[in-house]
Amino acid sequence: MSNSEPMLAADGTPLKRSLARALRREKMRALMLIAPLLLFILLTFILPVADMLYRSVDNKIVSEILPRTVVALQDWDADSGELPDEAVFAAMAADLQQAAQEKTHTKVGVRLNYEQPGISSLFRKSGRKAKKWNVEEGGPWKEQLIEVHKGWGDPEVWRTIQTYSPRVTQGYYLNAVDMQVGTNGAEMRPENEQIYGILFWRTMKMSLIITLSCIALGYPVAWLLANLPARHANLLMILVLLPFWTSLLVRTSAWKIMLQQQGVINDVLVWIGFVADDSRLVMINNQFGTIVAMTHILLPFMILPMYSVMQTIPPSYLRAAKSLGATNWTAFWRVYFPQSIPGIGAGSILVFILAIGYYITPALVGGTTGTFISNRIAFHISSSLNWGLAAALGAILLAVVLILYWAYDKIVGIDNVKLG
Amino acid sequence: MADSGNSDAFVAFERVQKSYDGETLVVKDLNLSMPKGEFLTMLGPSGSGKTTCLMMLAGFETATHGDILLDGVSINNIPPHKRGIGMVFQNYALFPHMTIAENLSFPLEVRKMGKSEREEKVKRALDMVEMGAFGGRRPAQLSGGQQQRVALARALVFEPELVLMDEPLGALDKQLREKMQFEITHLAHELGITTVYVTHDQTEALTMSDRVAVFNDGRIQQLAPPDLLYEKPENSFVAQFIGENNTLEGVVTEMKGDTCVVRLDDGEELDATPINVTSVGERTRVSIRPERVEVDKNRLQEGAHTLKAEVLEFIYMGDIFRTRLRVAGNDEFIIKTRNAPDQVRLEPGAQIEIGWLPEDCRALDAS
Numbered sequence: 001m002s003n004s005e006p007m008l009a010a011d012g013t014p015l016k017r018s019l020a021r022a023l024r025r026e027k028m029r030a031l032m033l034i035a036p037l038l039l040f041i042l043l044t045f046i047l048p049v050a051d052m053l054y055r056s057v058d059n060k061i062v063s064e065i066l067p068r069t070v071v072a073l074q075d076w077d078a079d080s081g082e083l084p085d086e087a088v089f090a091a092m093a094a095d096l097q098q099a100a101q102e103k104t105h106t107k108v109g110v111r112l113n114y115e116q117p118g119i120s121s122l123f124r125k126s127g128r129k130a131k132k133w134n135v136e137e138g139g140p141w142k143e144q145l146i147e148v149h150k151g152w153g154d155p156e157v158w159r160t161i162q163t164y165s166p167r168v169t170q171g172y173y174l175n176a177v178d179m180q181v182g183t184n185g186a187e188m189r190p191e192n193e194q195i196y197g198i199l200f201w202r203t204m205k206m207s208l209i210i211t212l213s214c215i216a217l218g219y220p221v222a223w224l225l226a227n228l229p230a231r232h233a234n235l236l237m238i239l240v241l242l243p244f245w246t247s248l249l250v251r252t253s254a255w256k257i258m259l260q261q262q263g264v265i266n267d268v269l270v271w272i273g274f275v276a277d278d279s280r281l282v283m284i285n286n287q288f289g290t291i292v293a294m295t296h297i298l299l300p301f302m303i304l305p306m307y308s309v310m311q312t313i314p315p316s317y318l319r320a321a322k323s324l325g326a327t328n329w330t331a332f333w334r335v336y337f338p339q340s341i342p343g344i345g346a347g348s349i350l351v352f353i354l355a356i357g358y359y360i361t362p363a364l365v366g367g368t369t370g371t372f373i374s375n376r377i378a379f380h381i382s383s384s385l386n387w388g389l390a391a392a393l394g395a396i397l398l399a400v401v402l403i404l405y406w407a408y409d410k411i412v413g414i415d416n417v418k419l420g
Numbered sequence: 421m422a423d424s425g426n427s428d429a430f431v432a433f434e435r436v437q438k439s440y441d442g443e444t445l446v447v448k449d450l451n452l453s454m455p456k457g458e459f460l461t462m463l464g465p466s467g468s469g470k471t472t473c474l475m476m477l478a479g480f481e482t483a484t485h486g487d488i489l490l491d492g493v494s495i496n497n498i499p500p501h502k503r504g505i506g507m508v509f510q511n512y513a514l515f516p517h518m519t520i521a522e523n524l525s526f527p528l529e530v531r532k533m534g535k536s537e538r539e540e541k542v543k544r545a546l547d548m549v550e551m552g553a554f555g556g557r558r559p560a561q562l563s564g565g566q567q568q569r570v571a572l573a574r575a576l577v578f579e580p581e582l583v584l585m586d587e588p589l590g591a592l593d594k595q596l597r598e599k600m601q602f603e604i605t606h607l608a609h610e611l612g613i614t615t616v617y618v619t620h621d622q623t624e625a626l627t628m629s630d631r632v633a634v635f636n637d638g639r640i641q642q643l644a645p646p647d648l649l650y651e652k653p654e655n656s657f658v659a660q661f662i663g664e665n666n667t668l669e670g671v672v673t674e675m676k677g678d679t680c681v682v683r684l685d686d687g688e689e690l691d692a693t694p695i696n697v698t699s700v701g702e703r704t705r706v707s708i709r710p711e712r713v714e715v716d717k718n719r720l721q722e723g724a725h726t727l728k729a730e731v732l733e734f735i736y737m738g739d740i741f742r743t744r745l746r747v748a749g750n751d752e753f754i755i756k757t758r759n760a761p762d763q764v765r766l767e768p769g770a771q772i773e774i775g776w777l778p779e780d781c782r783a784l785d786a787s
Contacts, residue, residue: 320513324527
């Protein structure tokens with residue numbers, strides 16, 4: 001039979017189609033089995049993530065609440081330094097009245113306040129008055145609005161409204177990287193207002209330090225786990241897993257007790273005369289405290305993958321190396337260590353990605369210098385309610401993690417990561 | 421039974437004991453000495469202490485008591501990497517992250533050998549096992565037999581005088597195993613290296629070794645060249661363990677110097693060669709090899725003892741016939757006859773007479 005002709009099944013249909021039909025039932029059944037999980041993940045993970053990603057650019061609130069103003073402002077040149085003409089003010093008055101009736105004027109005020117502080121009160125005050133206006137016959141609106149609040153006489157307010165009138169915006173992202181839209185397009189914020197770059201950099205740096213500490217502390221433990229006789233190894237494994245059975249808050253609080261200035265470690269150091277009583281070490285509410293506590297909390301995530309990889313390395317390799325004349329160190333470094341790298345890789349990815357998004361521990365023991373970007377995101381979600389900015393920060397964090405993952409794949413190769 | 425250490429032995433175990441838990445001895449009072457160039461096999465069932473002995477020699481286990489001497493020097497306190505002993509492991513233990521050439525180069529690198537010298541030795545070692553073309557591959561890309569050759573080359577590349585092999589052919593299929601047995605013995609004799617080989621496969625032990633040490637229960641049961649081991653086992657463990665063997669149990673009734681008379685449990689009496697029975701009245705186990713039993717009356721040699729037997733089963737095995745008989749109450753009495761044109765094929769149910777020479781019938785301990 002020649003290779004060019006498709007293989008036929010007994011009934012004359014192409015073999016490929018016949019096979020696909022035969023496998024379809026099995027595929028459907030497999031799909032049915034994972035359907036609950038798939039649905040669960042879709043509803044609780046993929047959709048929220050997609051929603052947050054959308055929120056980071058979503059800006060339809062301005063054009064929905066101020067539809068007439070947005071249209072009227074289209075032809076205004078913000079760089080002219082002059083106020084918009086009467087038609088724009090009239091459109092704003094109409095929009096404000098409608099918004100006030102629907103009680104949405106404060107929302108748009110809050111939104112624009114992110115970009116230019118003060119706009120929130122402008123809208124709140126104007127909205128109260130707007131209910132009584134006669135939009136059809138009143139006017140002129142320019143003078144009337146400026147009379148209600150002098151903010152309407154500031155071209156910058158109108159520029160902000162115009163800048164943020166499109167339905168999507170890059171404003172949140174600019175904000176998230178310490179930039180703003182100025183007169184000449186995007187520009188860096190003043191030095192003293194920059195915060196997110198510092199936080200991102202600190203998050204990266206501290207996550208890296210935590211990952212390295214976990215490798216240094218976890219490697220010997222994993223080695224012991226893989227090489228001790230089963231009875232002792234089980235006991236050690238319980239000790240490794242013990243933190244998992246303890247509440248995260250309890251563990252973090254324990255570190256507070258250990259590390260604070262009147263805490264156990266300082267007391268001991270003072271008692272043995274290592275530090276003076278009046279110069280106790282500051283080990284908590286700073287970066288040091290965060291690194292210590294998070295290393296402790298994330299250590300099992302490093303040990304377990306390393307352990308499962310080391311378990312697959314037969315002891316005969318080390319013996320072989322020694323029988324070939326290698327010292328203990330050479331045998332370890334040239335033969336054992338290279339084979340344990342996949343475990344280090346897996347543990348490092350796990351710990352680094354967990355650390356980069358960690359939130360509770362830095363919030364509790366981080367003070368002001370040890371907080372992570374995730375704490376800032378939490379602040380915007382729950383306190384400042386600037387969800388768009390929180391979403392932009394989260395999206396950047398997600399992108400950074402994906403880029404690092406990609407880089408890891410390029411440099412080390414993701415196939416080299418083994419969990420057992 | 422094992423010979424005691426002497427001064428010109430290359431490898432010697434002197435009263436070596438080993439215990440892992442402080443309660444039981446895995447190796448009990450081991451004495452063994454090997455001259456240079458010998459191929460010695462440690463053979464025994466699992467748990468008999470043979471691998472422990474090998475590991476003590478390699479330095480991965482320490483002897484609880486006694487001395488291990490290499491070239492006259494006690495190596496008890498020398499770490500494994502300074503012993504200069506080549507070793508082939510059961511699963512080869514080729515380093516998976518290195519190429520074949522790097523694997524072979526490793527022992528030379530740790531000996532701080534120059535690059536050109538290294539390359540030359542690696543090439544020579546690979547050629548020796550006919551793997552010259554595979555230097556750039558990784559172990560996972562080789563077949564079991566090829567890995568085996570590389571492991572052998574790696575153990576030999578730094579020119580050790582002593583090579584240890586821990587069941588190196590265990591993972592290979594039968595044909596390849598037989599081929600490798602042949603190659604390993606040739607190589608060992610060609611290079612004049614002393615070899616200690618551990619296996620639980622008696623065929624391997626018999627075909628490869630100059631001498632075989634049969635281990636059981638932490639002791640050497642017999643240390644002898646293969647032919648002596650097979651034909652003149654010194655106790656019933658060795659007789660049972662090496663080759664196929666028929667046993668008949670009975671009591672010694674008379675000692676006559678070179679021979680003795682044994683009354684079997686069914687009352688039948690026969691002549692046997694006493695090996696480790698010494699007195700009348702002692703229980704004994706008489707051992708006869710299946711191929712030493714004659715079924716053709718006309719071919720019975722003079723002085724042969726005959727017994728009645730009933731044929732239970734006839735198995736055609738190609739080159740030989742294997743027949744199961746009932747002899748003196750033993751249903752598992754096996755005889756082997758060569759598939760020759762004039763050979764009779766025994767029918768199950770037939771009553772026949774079998775016979776053997778008293779020299780082939782050895783009265784051993786009953787344990």
